[in-house]
Amino acid sequence: MNNKIVKKVQLTDNIYLMDIEAPRVAKASKPGQFIIVKNDEKGERIPLTIADYNKEKGTVSIVFQTVGASTKELALLNEGDYVMDFVGPLGQPSEFIEENIEELKNKNIIFIAGGVGSAPVYPQVKWFKENNLDVDVIIGARNKELIILEEEMRAAAKNLYISTDDGSYGFDGRVTDLLKDLVQNQGKNYDHAIVIGPMIMMKFMSMMTKELNIPTTVSLNPIMVDGTGMCGACRVSVGNKIKFACVDGPEFDAHLVDFDEAMRRQNMYKTQEGRAILKVEEGDTHHHAKCGCGGNI
Amino acid sequence: MANKMGRVPAREQEAGVRKSNFDEVCLGYTLEDAVVEAKRCLGCKKPQCVAGCPVGIDIPGFIEELKKENIEGAAKVIAESSSLPAVCGRVCPQENQCEGKCVFARKAGAIAIGKLEKFVADYSRENNIDLTKTEPKNGRKVAVVGSGPAGLACAGELAKRGYNVTIFEAMHEAGGVLTYGIPEFRLPKKEIVQAEIDNIKKLGVEIETNVIIGRTITIDELLEEEKFEAVFIGSGAGLPKFMGINGENANGVFSANEFLTRVNLMKAYKEDYATPIRLGKSVAVVGGGNVAMDAARTALRLGSETHIVYRRSDAELPARAEEIHHAREEGVIFDTLTNPTEILVDENGDVKGMICVKMELGEPDASGRRRPIVVEGSEFVLEVDTVIMSLGTNPNPLITSTTDGLDTNKWECIVANEHGCTSKEGVYAGGDAVTGAATVISAMGAGKSAAAAIDEYIKEKANQKETHYA
Numbered sequence: 001m002n003n004k005i006v007k008k009v010q011l012t013d014n015i016y017l018m019d020i021e022a023p024r025v026a027k028a029s030k031p032g033q034f035i036i037v038k039n040d041e042k043g044e045r046i047p048l049t050i051a052d053y054n055k056e057k058g059t060v061s062i063v064f065q066t067v068g069a070s071t072k073e074l075a076l077l078n079e080g081d082y083v084m085d086f087v088g089p090l091g092q093p094s095e096f097i098e099e100n101i102e103e104l105k106n107k108n109i110i111f112i113a114g115g116v117g118s119a120p121v122y123p124q125v126k127w128f129k130e131n132n133l134d135v136d137v138i139i140g141a142r143n144k145e146l147i148i149l150e151e152e153m154r155a156a157a158k159n160l161y162i163s164t165d166d167g168s169y170g171f172d173g174r175v176t177d178l179l180k181d182l183v184q185n186q187g188k189n190y191d192h193a194i195v196i197g198p199m200i201m202m203k204f205m206s207m208m209t210k211e212l213n214i215p216t217t218v219s220l221n222p223i224m225v226d227g228t229g230m231c232g233a234c235r236v237s238v239g240n241k242i243k244f245a246c247v248d249g250p251e252f253d254a255h256l257v258d259f260d261e262a263m264r265r266q267n268m269y270k271t272q273e274g275r276a277i278l279k280v281e282e283g284d285t286h287h288h289a290k291c292g293c294g295g296n297i
Numbered sequence: 298m299a300n301k302m303g304r305v306p307a308r309e310q311e312a313g314v315r316k317s318n319f320d321e322v323c324l325g326y327t328l329e330d331a332v333v334e335a336k337r338c339l340g341c342k343k344p345q346c347v348a349g350c351p352v353g354i355d356i357p358g359f360i361e362e363l364k365k366e367n368i369e370g371a372a373k374v375i376a377e378s379s380s381l382p383a384v385c386g387r388v389c390p391q392e393n394q395c396e397g398k399c400v401f402a403r404k405a406g407a408i409a410i411g412k413l414e415k416f417v418a419d420y421s422r423e424n425n426i427d428l429t430k431t432e433p434k435n436g437r438k439v440a441v442v443g444s445g446p447a448g449l450a451c452a453g454e455l456a457k458r459g460y461n462v463t464i465f466e467a468m469h470e471a472g473g474v475l476t477y478g479i480p481e482f483r484l485p486k487k488e489i490v491q492a493e494i495d496n497i498k499k500l501g502v503e504i505e506t507n508v509i510i511g512r513t514i515t516i517d518e519l520l521e522e523e524k525f526e527a528v529f530i531g532s533g534a535g536l537p538k539f540m541g542i543n544g545e546n547a548n549g550v551f552s553a554n555e556f557l558t559r560v561n562l563m564k565a566y567k568e569d570y571a572t573p574i575r576l577g578k579s580v581a582v583v584g585g586g587n588v589a590m591d592a593a594r595t596a597l598r599l600g601s602e603t604h605i606v607y608r609r610s611d612a613e614l615p616a617r618a619e620e621i622h623h624a625r626e627e628g629v630i631f632d633t634l635t636n637p638t639e640i641l642v643d644e645n646g647d648v649k650g651m652i653c654v655k656m657e658l659g660e661p662d663a664s665g666r667r668r669p670i671v672v673e674g675s676e677f678v679l680e681v682d683t684v685i686m687s688l689g690t691n692p693n694p695l696i697t698s699t700t701d702g703l704d705t706n707k708w709e710c711i712v713a714n715e716h717g718c719t720s721k722e723g724v725y726a727g728g729d730a731v732t733g734a735a736t737v738i739s740a741m742g743a744g745k746s747a748a749a750a751i752d753e754y755i756k757e758k759a760n761q762k763e764t765h766y767a
């Protein structure tokens with residue numbers, strides 16, 4: 001089964017959005033879940049959060065950052081090209097969609113997105129909007145160029161706050177500082193925070209919300225293989241218990257997660273990956289015909 | 298007399314050579330070998346061997362044809378009971394099944410039933426012998442979940458009976474454990490597994506990969522929205538167990554499923570495939586079953602010094618005798634009566650060793666095997682940088698937790714009778730999903746019996762409708 005790329009947008013230097021035809025997946029998708037995409041026969045299985053879905057058109061949107069060889073190869077594909085495998089939705093839907101809407105109305109909820117984390121945060125914020133519920137959103141990035149989905153988020157959130165590490169846009173500082181400022185200096189009060197971004201950002205944000213006494217959910221992105229509970233590659237320690245992020249998560253109680261272990265496990269293949277990236281960048285000609293040439297040669 | 302001779306040995310790749318390649322270990326019989334071996338069989342009137350085969354292949358029957366060098370005839374006899382002979386001839390634990398019951402088992406050595414079956418199956422494939430008898434299509438739809446031996450057998454049987462069958466498979470390739478678990482050197486993927494899958498497709502079975510039942514679509518939706526008249530669940534037992542000891546989440550500790558999947562399904566050992574694998578200098582595989590042997594022999598082939606760490610003694614190793622023998626020949630080190638208690642981790646989070654204790658065997662436990670007990674003060678450190686946990690698997694609760702009215706037992710196995718009937722009307726199940734981790738042949742057998750039951754169920758329902766409207 002091949003899945004067609006019907007839309008491709010480059011959002012920043014290294015972040016891309018793609019709409020991919022996958023009617024069965026689109027029909028079943030819920031906020032908080034993810035998919036696995038495999039570029040071609042020899043490709044890796046890449047887990048990516050569902051950034052949006054359109055049940056009528058039968059498409060699923062993904063937003064991904066090019067970090068290693070496989071995401072770089074995916075970024076080389078264009079509208080009209082196909083990915084070989086696209087499977088999902090995987091993981092548990094976000095806990096909110098199971099909750100009573102009336103109860104949610106009384107809750108002050110804040111979403112905090114770091115970098116490409118805006119992509120997985122967006123469908124959740126959109127879900128709240130569609131159910132006439134107000135939520136606040138913080139988007140944080142290193143600089144202005146790296147902020148994505150700002151307009152979409154502004155349309156769906158009650159208040160959108162932006163922070164950049166270098167101060168080039170919005171609040172000058174880290175997302176953690178911005179949240180602290182909102183709570184301590186601007187009279188904001190939150191009953192729950194949902195934090196999605198790089199592991200290191202989730203770790204520090206989790207320490208901050210613990211200090212501020214805000215119950216917090218994070219969406220973990222460990223290394224995965226099958227995404228169905230079959231291999232255990234994605235195991236994380238949550239409250240000193242082993243959990244498989246692909247079936248028990250990906251969302252967990254942030255204050256119970258062992259982030260240091262999770263970060264170490266994410267780096268398991270670092271040196272090997274370095275070699276694979278070199279191969280892509282140098283234009284490897286003995287495999288992946290479409291690599292480096294966009295499939296046109 | 299011929300049967301006084303021992304069994305005809307099958308040709309094998311030499312241990313020194315094969316331990317660094319992924320080609321099949323057993324090269325099998327030539328026609329001459331096969332006929333000589335076949336002639337050792339007495340053609341017993343009450344053949345015990347047949348009683349030992351979970352699907353009751355007419356063993357003396359097919360061997361009789363082999364004696365006459367009628368390979369096509371032999372293949373037809375096997376096809377009456379088994380749809381995956383090339384696979385089962387290679388991987389069945391014959392010494393506990395057919396061969397274990399052969400009258401020669403304790404004397405000159407059992408007839409090499411498995412090797413003969415492999416010979417017949419390979420010969421028929423290479424010579425394009427067509428064994429398919431298919432009834433005309435009846436226009437009725439059945440869904441099969443999972444493309445392991447249970448699902449393939451069920452789908453094949455139903456297609457032969459005229460049904461339109463669609464298999465839904467969660468992975469990107471069909472075959473179940475045959476594809477992602479059992480390594481190439483025991484079960485070649487392209488020549489054998491893919492050929493079997495192609496045969497099923499030739500019967501008209503459709504295989505939709507990348508569809509996870511319980512996530513992409515539920516069993517209830519298959520029945521209600523997609524109008525399948527029955528569903529067979531052959532989703533296996535793929536959820537790996539861990540020990541729960543300290544250090545188990547260190548970098549370099551894998552489940553056997555992860556290790557084997559990276560190698561077999563994702564082809565991580567090939568330069569041009571993208572999926573990475575971490576190779577250890579020294580690897581400990583914890584466990585003693587077939588899966589442990591496969592993981593150990595795979596690690597060995599990737600260049601690691603490899604230990605099997607098993608808490609009981611050699612005699613209790615649950616793996617097939619042939620695999621243990623092959624592993625030893627290839628240089629796998631067996632640390633039996635040894636049990637890990639902790640994995641040591643360095644400052645980067647990588648495995649740097651495994652603390653183990655020595656064990657001795659005490660009184661028999663509930664399983665009848667002697668219970669291993671810790672030898673006081675026997676603690677030592679096994680210097681390894683990779684640990685592969687091969688402690689068994691449970692069924693994945695994905696399907697049962699998303700299907701109303703499907704009963705499970707306390708091990709998460711789906712409850713089904715010998716015909717595969719579950720607690721839910723129109724839903725059948727078989728293979729590892731029902732029994733827990735078992736064997737290829739029993740999964741295949743369960744798929745076939747369920748196919749017969751599904752056929753009966755749908756025909757009966759159709760009859761009732763006709764009488765209802767008349």
Ligand SMILES: Cc1cc2nc3c(=O)[nH]c(=O)nc-3n(C[C@H](O)[C@H](O)[C@H](O)COP(=O)(O)OP(=O)(O)OC[C@H]3O[C@@H](n4cnc5c(N)ncnc54)[C@H](O)[C@@H]3O)c2cc1C
Pocket residue numbers: 034044046047048049050063064065066067068069070071072116119120220221222223224250266267268269270273
């Ligand atoms: C449930 C889930 C949802 C995800 N959603 C998104 C998303 O919406 N957008 C997005 O851009 N990325 C997402 N990721 C991360 C994405 O899967 C990885 O960035 C991708 O697999 C990297 O592939 P690669 O081959 O390009 O790099 P890799 O070969 O995997 O390695 C590149 C580097 O990234 C690190 N790395 C490896 N795997 C991961 C991982 N899973 N997460 C983070 N770092 C990793 C490695 O340590 C390595 O240094 C998600 C991951 C998971 C598990």
Ligand SMILES: Cc1cc2nc3c(=O)[nH]c(=O)nc-3n(C[C@H](O)[C@H](O)[C@H](O)COP(=O)(O)OP(=O)(O)OC[C@H]3O[C@@H](n4cnc5c(N)ncnc54)[C@H](O)[C@@H]3O)c2cc1C
Pocket residue numbers: 388389390442443444445446447448465466467468471472473474475478479480508509510511531532533534535557587588591617693695696727728729730734735736737738740
């Ligand atoms: C490494 C290893 C070595 C083995 N060696 C031997 C041996 O030598 N001899 C022997 O007889 N047996 C052996 N076994 C056991 C044997 O392979 C199994 O008993 C047999 O494969 C079970 O068949 P099955 O069809 O029930 O399940 P599986 O082969 O496990 O197939 C199940 C299939 O269902 C799919 N699936 C699961 N959930 C879903 C879902 N929700 N939606 C869609 N699809 C789904 C899976 O992806 C898989 O493809 C071995 C097992 C392993 C792991």
Ligand code: SF4
Pocket residue numbers: 349350351352353354356379385386389391394395396410411414738
């Ligand atoms: S299927 Fe297995 S048990 Fe049955 S005869 Fe063949 S090898 Fe023996």
Ligand code: SF4
Pocket residue numbers: 337338339340341344345346347356357398399400401408410
């Ligand atoms: S028991 Fe042995 S000798 Fe007798 S029929 Fe079976 S295989 Fe032949």
Ligand code: FES
Pocket residue numbers: 223224225226227228229230231232233234235244245246247
């Ligand atoms: S990715 Fe394999 S179990 Fe989660």
